[in-house]
Amino acid sequence: MAAPIEVSGSDTEAHPEAVLSGVDRKKIQGRSLGQIAWMRLKRDKIALTGAVVVILLILIAIFGPYFVQNPLTYHQNLIDPTYNRPKYGFWHSGISMDHPLGVEPGTGRDMLARIVHGARISLLVSFLATLMSVVIGTVAGVIAGYFGGWVDYIISRAMDAFLAFPLLLFAIALVGVVADGAFGMTGNGLRVSVLVIVIGFFNWPYIGRIIRGQTLSLREREFVDAARSMGASNSYVLFKEILPNLVAPILVYATLLIPVNILFEAALSFLGVGVIPPTPSWGGMLTLAVPIYSSDPMFMIIPGMAIFITVLAFNLFGDGLRDALDPRAK
Secondary structure (H helix, E strand, C coil): CCCCCCCCCCHHHHCHHHHHCCHHHCCCCCCCHHHHHHHHHHHCHHHHHHHHHHHHHHHHHHHHHHCCCCCCCCCHHHEECCCCEECCCHHHCCCCCCCCCCECCCCCCEHHHHHHHHHHHHHHHHHHHHHHHHHHHHHHHHHHHHHCHHHHHHHHHHHHHHHCCCHHHHHHHHHHHCCCCECCECHHHHHHHHHHHHHHHHCHHHHHHHHHHHHHHHCCCHHHHHHHHCCCCHHHHHHHHHHHHHHHHHHHHHHHHHHHHHHHHHHHHHCCCCCCCCCCCHHHHHHHHHHHCCCCCHHHHHHHHHHHHHHHHHHHHHHHHHHHHCCCCC
16 A cells, blocks of 8 residues: 655645635736736836926926016126126026026027927927827828738838938928918918928828838738628728727837927927027027037037937837837836
């Protein structure tokens, strides 16, 4: 007769039914994909820091202009008439309690007020341009990826044409054409509209290619075949089956496209295609700083740091959001 096998363990392990007896008191709930993504995002401290900075920048752009000085007010008493630069402050920047970021050389306009008002222009243009790019790119990418064939060929070649378009030259020429007004608009309203259309309409192929590739993969999945086998129409498959699965990549790449558009707007403003002076913009401030950066480097550093911090915050948040929404991430 075989010897009895000795089994070691606690009483709880020997009687698991005693542990499971209290399961009914507290139901076990699963986590949705959104909850899992939020849990991952919370663990990414760098992405959360970027998100906090982005929220602060948006609040500053919306409410900041009501709490700062008028960016067009001249303070000639703060300017040294001999050297045409602020009389005091670090590197003769005019930094003081009344002007925390100093004043503009030659005019004495408050730099903090101009940075805050410039943030409104930069974020407004970048958000509207990103929205236009996302809408056009998503529609074109989904249609090209789902239907394929000649439809995919035409849209793909259109993407190639837009990507090869000399955008900077076109923007400069377009501003010259509509300088006297167009579509019933004049001044900065027309300039902002031109920036949004130029940046948004010509940048949609970047996100369009990504959405097309995702759609090509999704249309071969089992749930799409199941919907087709049950007689679902193309519109139902597109809007109910494929599009909801594209929300995550759309959000991620929209977040990463915003800083690209901020840099694009700053570049166009730097070239004189942005808003009309003396309305402040970050790129326009850099243009004014080029001739005098050697005598007043802070005049160039401050708007440059504003662009750098904004772009870095959006990129950090976008990278963290991409990792959080990636189901294959560990």
